[in-house]
Each structure stands twice: as structure tokens, then as C-alpha cells.
Amino acid sequence: MGSDAKKKEIVSYLLSKGMLVKPDFLQRLANEQELETIYQQVQANDCPDNIITEQKSNIKILFSYAKQSKKRTIQDFVDYYNARYKAIEKILQNRQELNLLTSIGRLVGKQDRENISVIGMIKDKQTTKNNNIIFEIEDPTGTIKALASKNKPETWEKANDLIYDEVIGLTGTTGNNIIFANNIVLPEIPIITELKKSPEQGYAVVLADFHLGSQYFLEKEFKKFLLWIKGESGSEEQKEIAQKVKYIFIIGDLVAGVGIYPKQEDELIIKDVYEQFRVCADLLKQIPSHIPLIICPGNHDPGRISEPQPPIPEEYAKPLYEMKNTIMVSNPAIINIHSSQNFPGFDILMYHGYSFDEYAAQVPSIRANGGYDRGDLIMKFLLQRRHLAPSHTSTLHIPDPHCDPLVIEKIPDFFLTGHLHKTSVASYRNVTMICASCWESKTAFQEKTGHNPEPCRVPIINLQTRNIKIMRF
Ligand SMILES: [Fe+2]
Ligand SMILES: [Fe+2]
Known part of the structure; x- marks a missing residue:
């Protein structure tokens, strides 16, 4: 996309959020690099009140939260967890390991064995008498139990570290309203992340x-x-x-x-x-x-x-x-x-x-x-x-x-x-x-x-x- 089109999209985005744009802001957008940064933010921005607010020398604030606090409702909590689920789901959903992705709602009540993957939030975790781990995982369509057997040490270790409310990917085999876990897939940092080094001293x-x-x-x-x-x-x-x-x-x-x-x-x-x-x-x-x-x-x-x-x-x-x-x-x-x-x-x-x-x-x-x-x-x-x-x-x-x-x-x-x-x-x-x-x-x-x-x-x-x-x- 050309820089003019990007500028337009940024300005109309800001207007849609009720923000008026100062002329000097448009001038700043003349700087290609900054334009790109802001454009990427607008593209990815689900947190609309946190756009770049300040720039001093070559320091750019990419995120600083400034929303006023107000009374929150239970619905806000529900929406907040949905927003978290969606953000992490986006990171997980293209992962090779999760290629048999399905929704939890589709698994509930099913009896037959099937290899599947799901993405969900951890709701509960218990260790059984036999030292297996049973945890509950939830997505917007439903909740299901999963079992990490002590006989699969690698998966068991990962299950042992699971914490409430984290969002993970899970692969396994379905049983009677349970998933027998084969692998737990964390959102993770990609293996190939560039090690940037500055050409200038500092x-x-x-x-x-x-x-x-x-x-x-x-x-x-x-x-x-x-x-x-x-x-x-x-x-x-x-x-x-x-x-x-x-x-x-x-x-x-x-x-x-x-x-x-x-x-x-x-x-x-x-x-x-x-x-x-x-x-x-x-x-x-x-x-x-x-x-x-x-x-x-x-x-x-x-x-x-x-x-x-x-x-x-x-x-x-x-x-x-x-x-x-x-x-x-x-x-x-x-x-x-x-x-x-x-x-x-x-x-x-x-x-x-x-x-x-x-x-x-x-x-x-x-x-x-x-x-x-x-x-x-x-x-x-x-x-x-x-x-x-x-x-x-x-x-x-x-x-x-x-x-x-x-x-x-x-x-x-x-x-x-x-x-x-x-x-x-x-x-x-x-x-x-x-x-x-x-x-x-x-x-x-x-x-x-x-x-x-x-x-x-x-x-x-x-x-x-x-x-x-x-x-x-
Ligand atoms: Fe301290
Ligand atoms: Fe502290």
C-alpha cells in the first residue's frame, strides 16, 4: 500500500475513534519509518486508546496505557477474557502441531475415539491418586476435561506447570467426554527471532x-x-x-x-x-x-x-x-x-x-x-x-x-x-x-x-x- 493510502487509513481510523488529528501529526507521518510503525499499530490495534502518544529524540512510546478507570461490570470481565482468548488463539492457530483443530463444543457428548486439537483456557487442574493430571479446558463453545498420564513424562511435566486462566493448545485423543493429552502447545516465542544489533554505539x-x-x-x-x-x-x-x-x-x-x-x-x-x-x-x-x-x-x-x-x-x-x-x-x-x-x-x-x-x-x-x-x-x-x-x-x-x-x-x-x-x-x-x-x-x-x-x-x-x-x- 502506498504511503498516502496508509495515511488516509490512519487518519480515518483515528477519526472513527473520535480523535481529531493535528496538522503536525500528518507532518510526522511524512517520515516513512514512523508511518510504517503507526500503520502497523492501527492494523493490529485492538487497544485503540494506546496509540503512540509521545516522541522524544529517538525514543518512541509504542504502548502506554492511559485509559481512565471506571466502574467495571461482570460483562467487562467476560469480554476481557474473550479478548485474551482471541489474542492468544491468533498466535496459536497456525501452528503445525495443532492442525486437527476443532472446537470444544463439538467434542462434548461424543463417544468415539478421534485425534483432535483444541485451543482453550485452563479452568481447573487436579492431580489424581495415581499421579495423573486432570485439567479442564474451555473455549467459547464449551468446556472439557483432559488427562495427562504419568506414562507420558514430557506432556505430564508441561501439564504440571499449567496455571489457571492461561490459554494453550492441546492435542490428544477423545474418549467419553475427555481428551487424553498427547501434547500441550504453548503460544511461545518463535524459534527464529532476529538478534538485532545496533550499528551505532550506545x-x-x-x-x-x-x-x-x-x-x-x-x-x-x-x-x-x-x-x-x-x-x-x-x-x-x-x-x-x-x-x-x-x-x-x-x-x-x-x-x-x-x-x-x-x-x-x-x-x-x-x-x-x-x-x-x-x-x-x-x-x-x-x-x-x-x-x-x-x-x-x-x-x-x-x-x-x-x-x-x-x-x-x-x-x-x-x-x-x-x-x-x-x-x-x-x-x-x-x-x-x-x-x-x-x-x-x-x-x-x-x-x-x-x-x-x-x-x-x-x-x-x-x-x-x-x-x-x-x-x-x-x-x-x-x-x-x-x-x-x-x-x-x-x-x-x-x-x-x-x-x-x-x-x-x-x-x-x-x-x-x-x-x-x-x-x-x-x-x-x-x-x-x-x-x-x-x-x-x-x-x-x-x-x-x-x-x-x-x-x-x-x-x-x-x-x-x-x-x-x-x-x-
Ligand atoms: Fe520493590
Ligand atoms: Fe515491587
Whole structure:
């Protein structure tokens, strides 16, 4: 399609959503690359209120959720789950393994044996006395039970890790109102995903979880980080890297907040959230102002905590909004950085990680391998499911009836998270997964819950080579 036709389609799409288009928007569409990005969004956009809203230098916000909250009805939840089902169904339906695809409604009441595939959402899961796993799977036409036999270890392992509300593909043989599972097919990241490397130099730094206001905030160490980023400390090589830092991502929990858990007040040295942000901004202002700070909220930050969480409200974080180099986005958010004439840039998925607690504690394969200490396994688990919080209980959801913004529709180059207070860096099918560290020492609450934070470590991404170093402060 020619660029004029694309422009027309974009403009009429926006008009259909009741949005008037400024002339400068049309001018921006003169840039071919941007036009293509927006056009693709319009094509794929089931979340119409989340179109690109801002652009600073070569940073593009591809997704930041800004819808106002309103009273939600039960129907909204039904529509929300339908939207999720459809989004993941779209990812699964062309998979070779699922070529005998049928609807669950067609299987109910059938007696004869038949090889089939279905796509459905997990509604229930039990282990029988004989150690087989029986789970219930639902699509818009019906619900059916499925059995994963212990005699098929590979399928059994996958069934054992199933969680409520995730959408999977299933192949098997039908019995009397049951499917004998042969294979469980996850939405997954395609095996061949390009490992993009930037032709231009540049570094990105990943921070999270300052918890400003907490008596455990590690101010001395954070100031060491500030000295380094200002180019005032470190080896020659480290100073050179500091100079080339082009982006800093801050993945939530900037402040400790107030009243987040029982008796938190005893652990706060700043008990006022406005003051917490004022002090936070004073520290961040020491970072050279040519480096943009891209900031999403975490569960300790004020404002609505249901996900997607809108950007930290200006009402609380005014000093951050007043800084020229801050870019406030929602949690989750998708940002494109470092594009140039011959390079499409990197797509960065930012997600604080509130849902991680549940997967660390409840997914057998993660729990058995270190649980909360294994951010890498949790991030991989979620990428495979193409969802940031598949089970309903893992976080508070905004049941947007038009789309499920927590579905990972776009495959990111980088998946950046926090919340665990422990760094991990790993790669899954060329998606670089990074969990940032924190700037808070072990709290009494963490002591009680058996968490072992590793504070003051900073993952630094070389955008040209994609090597990642972790600096300790
Ligand atoms: Fe945190
Ligand atoms: Fe958190």
C-alpha cells in the first residue's frame, strides 16, 4: 500500500475513534519509518486508546496505557477474557502441531475415539491418586476435561506447570467426554527471532526498586552510582561507558510508598509520599540531563495498582514531571529506542513484575529450581505464555473489555523487569531478559518471607554488541 493510502487509513481510523488529528501529526507521518510503525499499530490495534502518544529524540512510546478507570461490570470481565482468548488463539492457530483443530463444543457428548486439537483456557487442574493430571479446558463453545498420564513424562511435566486462566493448545485423543493429552502447545516465542544489533554505539542502564523513604534505602551506594554516571568515578573503561549511556530505564517501586503492608510505617524514614518523590527527584537530577529516564510504576508507587497501571500520577510525582529528561509510562509499557536511518531500533517491554510472586511460589518447575531467586525462569515462563500475568490471582487486572493489554503480542528485543530485588540476566530465543536489582537492603518483611535481595547491582547493556555487564556499587 502506498504511503498516502496508509495515511488516509490512519487518519480515518483515528477519526472513527473520535480523535481529531493535528496538522503536525500528518507532518510526522511524512517520515516513512514512523508511518510504517503507526500503520502497523492501527492494523493490529485492538487497544485503540494506546496509540503512540509521545516522541522524544529517538525514543518512541509504542504502548502506554492511559485509559481512565471506571466502574467495571461482570460483562467487562467476560469480554476481557474473550479478548485474551482471541489474542492468544491468533498466535496459536497456525501452528503445525495443532492442525486437527476443532472446537470444544463439538467434542462434548461424543463417544468415539478421534485425534483432535483444541485451543482453550485452563479452568481447573487436579492431580489424581495415581499421579495423573486432570485439567479442564474451555473455549467459547464449551468446556472439557483432559488427562495427562504419568506414562507420558514430557506432556505430564508441561501439564504440571499449567496455571489457571492461561490459554494453550492441546492435542490428544477423545474418549467419553475427555481428551487424553498427547501434547500441550504453548503460544511461545518463535524459534527464529532476529538478534538485532545496533550499528551505532550506545549503552542502556536498567534500574528499579529504589524504595525511597524506606529506612533501608541504600543512599551511600546510590550516590556511588550517581558519581559513576556523572563520569566522576570508576576505571577509564567504566568512565567511557558512562559517557555513552543513552537511556536509563527505571522499572518501578521508585518510592517505598505508605501503607503498602502492615506496620510498614515503622520502617519508613520519610512517611509522606510527596516528600519521597521530592527526594527521589533530587537524586535523579544528578544524572546528566541528556540521558532520558524512562519510568514506569511499581506496586509501591502511588496511584491505581491494577494492571495496566497508568504512569505514576503527576499529582504525587510532580518533581519528576518537572524534569526535562523524564518519560513517564504505564506498567507494562513498550518503548522503541535507538533507531536510526538504517536500524529499526529495539523494542523494550517494561514490566515491574508484581505477578512474579505467584509464579515463583506456585509453578512446580520454577519453585523446584530456586523460586523467587530465579527471575530468569519466571520471565521465560511468561514469554512462553505470551502473557505478563496469565492467572487471575497473580495481580489485579483492569478488565478492559476491548483487549487484554497484558498479552505479549509484540515480541520484544528486551524484557526488562524488577520487583524481585535481585538481578538476573538471561536470553530466551534472542529475547534478552533482565531483572534489575534494588537499592534497599533486606527489610524485616523480607526476612520474615525468606527473600534474599541483592542490592546495588546495575545491568548495563551494550546496544552494539548486546553484551551485558553488571556493575556493583
Ligand atoms: Fe520493590
Ligand atoms: Fe515491587
